[in-house]
Amino acid sequence: MRLDKLLSHMGYGSRKEVKELLKKSHVMVNQKKVRNGNVHVDPETDEVLVQGELVQYREFIYLMLHKPPGYISATVDEREKTVIDLLADEWKIFSPFPVGRLDKDTEGLLLMTNDGKLAHQLLSPKKEIDKTYYAKVKGEMTTADIDAFQAGVLLDDGYKTKPATLEILTSQNGLTEVRIVITEGKFHQVKRMVRAVGKEVVYLKRLQMGELVLDPELPMGAYRELTEDELSYCLSR
Numbered sequence: 001m002r003l004d005k006l007l008s009h010m011g012y013g014s015r016k017e018v019k020e021l022l023k024k025s026h027v028m029v030n031q032k033k034v035r036n037g038n039v040h041v042d043p044e045t046d047e048v049l050v051q052g053e054l055v056q057y058r059e060f061i062y063l064m065l066h067k068p069p070g071y072i073s074a075t076v077d078e079r080e081k082t083v084i085d086l087l088a089d090e091w092k093i094f095s096p097f098p099v100g101r102l103d104k105d106t107e108g109l110l111l112m113t114n115d116g117k118l119a120h121q122l123l124s125p126k127k128e129i130d131k132t133y134y135a136k137v138k139g140e141m142t143t144a145d146i147d148a149f150q151a152g153v154l155l156d157d158g159y160k161t162k163p164a165t166l167e168i169l170t171s172q173n174g175l176t177e178v179r180i181v182i183t184e185g186k187f188h189q190v191k192r193m194v195r196a197v198g199k200e201v202v203y204l205k206r207l208q209m210g211e212l213v214l215d216p217e218l219p220m221g222a223y224r225e226l227t228e229d230e231l232s233y234c235l236s237r
Ligand code: URA
Pocket: 101, 102, 103, 104, 106, 187, 188, 189, 190, 191, 192, 204
């Protein structure tokens, strides 16, 4: 990889700024000053220092985001705020994207990465990774709904969902709090499943994807890198 590209990718500025940095002899490769951004370096084996600081190259990033409502799960949009807007520049330079989608008004666990292969694995329908949601539902959910979810419900487009788990947490004054586990990721799936049994989701939060659990310490809108255990779980899928 070209030295200027590596430095730019690692957050040392635009190509122009990196050129300036090199011109000022601030960059050393394997203990030699390098002023030319054209030179090729192997980020795995060459030692690159900028102003004496070791450049630790990494290709992929993996972030757990506690998505707030009001942001769309996309990387760019002309009108709406996207989940990328929540990230600091030091992460944006890696060009992360969300793994799957949460609706604009849905909160909770969203994995952000630039590792396309991992995203593909986690989203593959074949893997049937559980997605666990907490929802508030207008209307009373019943044991008949539990059975309907277990059998699979018919959505508005004629698709019959795979079996899903519905657990009723509380039910009072026409509002039911539920936990729902689905193994698919159809468009608006939870809302549409609830609608299919005649009720309406008024609040939705994703708590878990497979073994990846939303960190309760993570305030809404905040994010952190996955721990080693979390990452090895994701990579093993
Ligand atoms: N199901 C939905 O209806 N919305 C989401 O954001 C996620 C799952």
